[in-house]
Amino acid sequence: MRKQFADTLLCEMKKNTSILLLTGDLGFSVFEEFMHEFPNRFFNMGVAEANMVGVAAGLALSGKKPFVYSIAPFVTMRCYEQVRNDVCYQNADVKIVGAGGGFSYGVNGPTHHAISDIAIMRALPNIVVVCPGDPVEASLATIAAVKNKGPVYLRLGRNEEPVVHLKEPLFELGKAIELRKGNDASLISTGNMLNNCITAAEKLSGKGIECRVVSMHTVKPLDKSTVLKAAKETKAVFSVEEHSLVGGLGSAVSEVLAESGSPILFKRIALPDKFACKTGSQKYLQKINLLSAESIAETVLKTVETGH
Amino acid sequence: MKQLIGFWKGVFLTEDIKAVKENALNIRRKVVEMSYKTGASHVGSSLSCADILAALYFSVLRIDPKKPSDEKRDRFILSKGHAVPALYTALALRGFFPEKQLEGFHCDEGTLWCHPTRGCVAGIEATTGSLGHGLSIGIGMALAGKLDKKEYMVFVLLSDGECDEGSTWEAGLEASHLKLDNLTAIIDYNKLQAFGRTNEVVNLEPLSDKWKSFGFSVREVDGHNLEQLMKALKSVPFEKNKPSMIIANTIKGKGVSYMENKLKWHYKSPNDEEFKKAMQELK
Numbered sequence: 001m002r003k004q005f006a007d008t009l010l011c012e013m014k015k016n017t018s019i020l021l022l023t024g025d026l027g028f029s030v031f032e033e034f035m036h037e038f039p040n041r042f043f044n045m046g047v048a049e050a051n052m053v054g055v056a057a058g059l060a061l062s063g064k065k066p067f068v069y070s071i072a073p074f075v076t077m078r079c080y081e082q083v084r085n086d087v088c089y090q091n092a093d094v095k096i097v098g099a100g101g102g103f104s105y106g107v108n109g110p111t112h113h114a115i116s117d118i119a120i121m122r123a124l125p126n127i128v129v130v131c132p133g134d135p136v137e138a139s140l141a142t143i144a145a146v147k148n149k150g151p152v153y154l155r156l157g158r159n160e161e162p163v164v165h166l167k168e169p170l171f172e173l174g175k176a177i178e179l180r181k182g183n184d185a186s187l188i189s190t191g192n193m194l195n196n197c198i199t200a201a202e203k204l205s206g207k208g209i210e211c212r213v214v215s216m217h218t219v220k221p222l223d224k225s226t227v228l229k230a231a232k233e234t235k236a237v238f239s240v241e242e243h244s245l246v247g248g249l250g251s252a253v254s255e256v257l258a259e260s261g262s263p264i265l266f267k268r269i270a271l272p273d274k275f276a277c278k279t280g281s282q283k284y285l286q287k288i289n290l291l292s293a294e295s296i297a298e299t300v301l302k303t304v305e306t307g308h
Numbered sequence: 309m310k311q312l313i314g315f316w317k318g319v320f321l322t323e324d325i326k327a328v329k330e331n332a333l334n335i336r337r338k339v340v341e342m343s344y345k346t347g348a349s350h351v352g353s354s355l356s357c358a359d360i361l362a363a364l365y366f367s368v369l370r371i372d373p374k375k376p377s378d379e380k381r382d383r384f385i386l387s388k389g390h391a392v393p394a395l396y397t398a399l400a401l402r403g404f405f406p407e408k409q410l411e412g413f414h415c416d417e418g419t420l421w422c423h424p425t426r427g428c429v430a431g432i433e434a435t436t437g438s439l440g441h442g443l444s445i446g447i448g449m450a451l452a453g454k455l456d457k458k459e460y461m462v463f464v465l466l467s468d469g470e471c472d473e474g475s476t477w478e479a480g481l482e483a484s485h486l487k488l489d490n491l492t493a494i495i496d497y498n499k500l501q502a503f504g505r506t507n508e509v510v511n512l513e514p515l516s517d518k519w520k521s522f523g524f525s526v527r528e529v530d531g532h533n534l535e536q537l538m539k540a541l542k543s544v545p546f547e548k549n550k551p552s553m554i555i556a557n558t559i560k561g562k563g564v565s566y567m568e569n570k571l572k573w574h575y576k577s578p579n580d581e582e583f584k585k586a587m588q589e590l591k
Contacts, residue, residue, distance in 0.1 A: 023503065025469060025472070025501055025502045025503045025504070025509060026502055026503060027503055028502065028503050028571070028572075028574070028575055029575070031503075044503055044504055044508075044509045044510075045510070046469070046472030046501075046509050046510035047439050047440070047469045047470055047472040047473055047501065047502070048472040048473055048474060048510065050474055051474060073438065074438060078438065107348070107414045107415075107418075107421060107422050108421065108422045108423060108437070109421030109422060109423045109425060109437055110421070110425070110437075111389070111423050111435070111436070111437030111438045112423070112437060112438075278416075278417050278418065278419075279412070279413075279414065279415065279416070279417070279418035279419060279420060279421050280415070280416040280417060280418065281416060284416035284417070
């Protein structure tokens with residue numbers, strides 16, 4: 001996803017001179033072209049995220065459209081107050097790009113995992129929180145972020161995530177995309193869980209359970225009507241995310257369902273409320289945390305069969 | 309500080325530069341091997357600080373691998389956590405855990421992350437990995453030592469890149485305000501950070517003067533000259549009531565000719581041929 005983001009942003013920068021890219025000393029093998037193409041619009045701000053976000057706010061308040069980039073936890077948590085006061089409170093046109101959502105940074109460990117970022121970012125007023133489901137969505141989300149005139153948090157994968165969308169979907173911030181039809185259960189996915197959800201749905205289809213799969217790429221503002229439609233038209237709803245159970249997509253979806261008075265069978269498929277303890281790659285960490293396609297299918301099957 | 313070494317009678321600490329040098333070489337060999345076998349990044353950053361770690365662990369730190377939680381032990385924090393292969397190796401060579409445990413590095417179902425986690429093996433004093441945290445934690449440990457009238461010293465190794473972080477300078481202000489002369493910071497100044505040369509990314513110079521003006525007693529050394537390193541590390545505090553700062557001028561990737569001073573070795577791991585060449589050079 002990181003590459004698609006970079007390629008798309010480069011194109012957008014050629015068209016729109018107000019776009020700037022600021023990085024917190026990251027982007028080796030990804031941003032070299034920006035350096036050469038736009039020496040006056042690309043800034044390596046050093047390992048200094050708090051300052052970088054404050055500077056971005058100042059640039060935005062002076063008519064620029066800065067994108068700030070770092071590893072997801074560093075560009076959200078390290079500088080959270082700058083994001084809140086300087087960017088969100090002033091509704092500044094700053095795009096915060098976090099590479100490495102979830103366990104993308106695998107063996108680098110919990111300091112580099114982003115499993116609480118959705119929760120804290122969606123707690124802030126004015127910001128749009130976008131977690132593209134595949135490289136196609138990453139590219140479309142980048143274009144949408146440019147068009148948007150306020151704060152956006154763009155949560156990217158870091159690795160070569162598989163392409164899920166075989167043709168370009170209609171992409172609008174705040175509007176979920178339905179990728180698969182089905183009325184037995186709904187899988188509402190955000191970020192890189194999209195591919196696992198599709199695979200899980202195919203496995204379940206073999207067992208006679210037809211799943212609707214929705215890419216909820218925008219967690220804030222949440223597409224409530226798609227959630228309520230799923231609760232109305234299917235027999236069970238599952239939220240799926242590579243993020244903590246606390247405060248992420250699952251929380252957002254359950255808030256909507258609870259307040260609607262819907263009696264729907266609902267379950268959050270997410271990470272437990274703890275730091276990863278065994279080391280491993282993203283794939284391994286997904287597996288032991290029951291986020292593989294197989295585990296998702298099993299959870300859905302068991303829940304649908306037992307009714308809880 | 310020499311008399312304090314006697315405090316740790318029976319615990320291996322050497323004045324023999326040759327012995328420390330050999331350990332530095334062994335750290336380098338293991339670090340390259342770990343990167344080769346697992347594909348781990350940051351081999352350049354680990355090689356850069358191999359001599360500093362060898363000096364600390366074999367000649368300076370009053371620590372007993374048999375009593376890793378001894379209240380009187382000196383503390384070391386690797387604030388530049390990405391160089392942890394060098395720290396894991398130093399700890400293993402020093403006897404904190406069997407070398408075989410290094411196999412748990414950077415693999416599925418393993419035990420050793422690519423950044424230090426307190427408690428993952430004996431001897432890791434603090435969890436780091438996001439830059440700009442170690443000096444503050446070190447202040448806390450040094451302050452506790454002062455409050456409890458303990459004689460231990462606290463050493464924190466920073467990267468030059470993390471001197472970009474505001475928190476590093478917040479810690480700098482506080483350490484001298486609190487007159488923590490039991491705290492020593494070391495900067496592994498290889499002048500090459502994650503995405504460029506330090507003087508091109510955010511210029512740190514004049515670095516010594518900056519730390520002096522923040523109230524540190526500063527010395528500059530050649531970070532690959534063990535004599536200079538050991539001498540400086542053993543003469544802290546340089547001044548009473550002041551934290552000490554050792555600016556160690558180093559070379560990223562030191563010891564492997566084709567890695568030296570090359571940005572790509574912040575990320576890359578050696579292939580078969582490169583590994584062989586590195587091992588030939590590290591003899």
